[in-house]
Amino acid sequence: MQALIVTVVIVLALVAAMLAPGWRLKRALGRPMPPQHVDILRRNIPIYARLPAPLQEQLRQRVQQFLYQKKFVGCDGLVVDEEMRLTIAGQACLLLLNRTSRVYPGLDTVLVYPSAFLVPRNQVDDAGVVTETRQDLLGESWGDGRVVLSWDHVRRGASDWTDGQNVVLHEFAHQLDSESGSNNGAPYLGSSARYREWAQVLSRDFASLRSDAYYQQHSVLDHYGATSPAEFFAVATETFYEKPWQMAEHHPALFAEFQKYYRVDPREWQDAPPAVPEQEAGYGQWR
Numbered sequence: 001m002q003a004l005i006v007t008v009v010i011v012l013a014l015v016a017a018m019l020a021p022g023w024r025l026k027r028a029l030g031r032p033m034p035p036q037h038v039d040i041l042r043r044n045i046p047i048y049a050r051l052p053a054p055l056q057e058q059l060r061q062r063v064q065q066f067l068y069q070k071k072f073v074g075c076d077g078l079v080v081d082e083e084m085r086l087t088i089a090g091q092a093c094l095l096l097l098n099r100t101s102r103v104y105p106g107l108d109t110v111l112v113y114p115s116a117f118l119v120p121r122n123q124v125d126d127a128g129v130v131t132e133t134r135q136d137l138l139g140e141s142w143g144d145g146r147v148v149l150s151w152d153h154v155r156r157g158a159s160d161w162t163d164g165q166n167v168v169l170h171e172f173a174h175q176l177d178s179e180s181g182s183n184n185g186a187p188y189l190g191s192s193a194r195y196r197e198w199a200q201v202l203s204r205d206f207a208s209l210r211s212d213a214y215y216q217q218h219s220v221l222d223h224y225g226a227t228s229p230a231e232f233f234a235v236a237t238e239t240f241y242e243k244p245w246q247m248a249e250h251h252p253a254l255f256a257e258f259q260k261y262y263r264v265d266p267r268e269w270q271d272a273p274p275a276v277p278e279q280e281a282g283y284g285q286w287r
Contacts, residue, residue: 033060037086044087045094046161050269055097062093062103071109075148078114084151087158088112091168094241095176098263101188104175108145115152139167141174143183162270164222164243173237177230185229187261198257205254206232220246237262245272 038060041048048056066089074080088110096103116138138153149167157166180188185202189195205221206229212219213226220243225235239247240258244266248255259265 031064033064037063037082040083040086041090044083044155044158045090046158047094047266047269048090052268055264058097059090059093062096063089065103066093069103070107073109073111075111075113075117078112078151080112084112084154088149088154088168091154091158091166092172095169095172095237095262101176101179104172106145106178107147107175109147111146111148112154113148113150116150117148139171141171141178141183143178147171147175161242162273164220164239166238166242169238169241170234173234174230177233183230185231185233187233189261194260198261201253201257202229202232202236205236205251220250241266244270 041059041063048059051059063086067085070089072080072085072088093103138150140148142148149171153167157168174183176187177183177185180186185206186195186198189198206226209219209221209223209232210226211217212221213223221232221239222235225232236247236254236258240255240262244255247258248267
């Protein structure tokens with residue numbers, strides 16, 4: 001009898017341990033976001049006020065889950081405060097609106113540097129000689145559950161929502177890309193038919209961007225997207241959210257694919273730009 005009681009207690013303890021994280025998360029999400037946190041979102045994410053009320057509520061819920069589940073670590077002496085956490089989480093969770101996916105399940109930690117940071121790189125030449133270098137980066141998405149960001153450039157990207165340059169959108173697009181099993185520019189799409197449509201449109205526009213980059217022709221998409229299919233997806237994500245009108249005009253099929261994937265139309269949150277020639281796109285340094 002005593003052995004049975006012990007077994008029951010152990011089983012109950014195991015069940016409680018399994019259910020506790022979900023219960024704690026549900027409890028955390030059941031609390032309304034503090035007004036001061038909403039103020040930070042409104043102040044640091046310019047399009048927040050333009051979102052319809054249901055999307056604002058979705059964003060707050062996802063931000064709360066992000067902050068509950070993910071760890072932030074300051075680097076090079078940076079102390080990560082609530083404003084930094086909310087600004088990063090708010091931009092990252094814009095990519096999850098109207099979608100049923102979990103909140104970046106492969107992500108554990110966000111590392112935040114004060115400004116651009118150095119990353120060691122090994123370059124191999126044609127003769128097989130390996131040269132160690134160090135590269136300045138604004139952000140990077142790693143496959144071990146970490147994203148690295150420069151706070152200076154997070155803040156800069158948040159302050160201008162029309163330049164097509166946003167390090168948070170870029171790096172978290174890489175996180176979405178990796179959910180399909182690899183970073184190849186094709187995130188999880190759900191069906192073989194969707195992958196065929198995606199591949200047809202993105203391969204064509206990727207080739208077009210490579211040509212634009214080679215000949216130094218102006219493009220709505222940053223030329224850095226010509227580096228690889230993975231970078232093309234990340235750059236196109238930045239453009240979709242920050243230059244939706246221009247992307248829809250110059251890359252209508254690509255815009256339609258991203259609209260199906262992200263399930264939002266960012267044109268609804270921005271006024272149409274004036275009909276004047278755009279300045280040539282800049283070149284990003286994030287990966």
